[in-house]
């Protein structure tokens with residue numbers, strides 16, 4: 001079944017190139033950035049001293065956090081941060097600083113170094129929940145292809161129970177995906193309204209249906225941010241990749257409406273072999289800057305879902321272009337006014353996988369637990385009573401790609 005478009009205002013093949021003057025994110029740079037980084041270090045000290053009683057442990061913890069940072073970023077210095085809604089954000093999957101969520105997120109990392117007794121530790125950093133199989137698009141790389149537009153088994157009652165269960169274990173961020181989660185607006189609003197506010201909530205969307213009214217409802221209910229897929233800076237090529245004539249139109253609409261409602265915005269790019277070049281990446285970042293998004297995410301293509309059995313894996317030469325570009329954009333002062341790039345492959349090759357039951361899981365549309373949205377090996381249902389045991393099994397089996 002293909003979901004039909006009901007918004008009559010959308011015309012076939014409409015490509016909007018009028019970039020709206022929506023509320024821009026504030027990029028924090030220079031002296032202000034140094035000042036905030038200093039305050040963040042003070043938060044580390046606050047959490048460390050709350051977690052452990054022994055001053056020797058405090059020193060060891062500081063060293064541990066420095067080592068952890070180096071594993072992700074090397075000796076590179078970060079020259080930008082995003083300020084929105086009273087919080088400072090360094091990445092998509094790190095909760096905003098100055099908040100309790102941020103402190104629990106730091107405690108969860110410290111708990112890996114040495115188990116904590118005196119502070120609440122979040123079991124998960126990021127949990128992805130695919131709340132529907134319905135979608136209007138037919139994307140080239142869709143990882144849920146086999147399930148797309150089949151009957152949804154779980155409804156709002158089950159998803160509320162799932163959110164509650166995960167929140168009871170502690171979670172910094174929950175990302176609602178699908179299918180297209182915006183096709184389940186009422187469920188989304190119900191989930192956000194009923195959830196405990198100790199978690200940041202994000203949406204993973206094609207942008208379809210993120211009109212002003214929906215963005216406003218979601219913000220009122222407590223949505224933090226939206227990750228909106230855009231796979232080419234050329235609107236026609238994005239539409240072609242997504243097999244949907246209004247795909248690009250909805251990206252611009254979604255970004256504008258989210259920005260205007262103070263929902264943090266990110267674009268997500270699947271950089272294919274044919275796309276990857278310095279020139280294309282730069283054009284993409286120019287567009288992302290014009291659209292006023294805070295982050296751009298690179299998600300390398302994987303041979304799953306619609307891409308199964310296809311030769312989509314990037315070669316070393318593609319990875320080198322992406323990594324060089326990522327470093328230039330994020331660590332050079334020349335690009336401090338551009339969105340921050342999040343590049344999972346870069347971190348995973350250096351740090352290993354942080355999902356697969358370690359810090360995150362993917363709950364698919366049937367409630368089955370998987371290592372991540374791309375590794376579809378089900379390890380029991382989230383609704384089972386032995387859920388905690390199954391998460392540990394998932395963790396011990398680990399990620400098949402990045403150890």
Ligand code: SF4
Nearest residue numbers: 135137139142179206
């Ligand atoms: S990738 Fe997302 S937007 Fe595209 S068809 Fe799959 S579920 Fe829909």
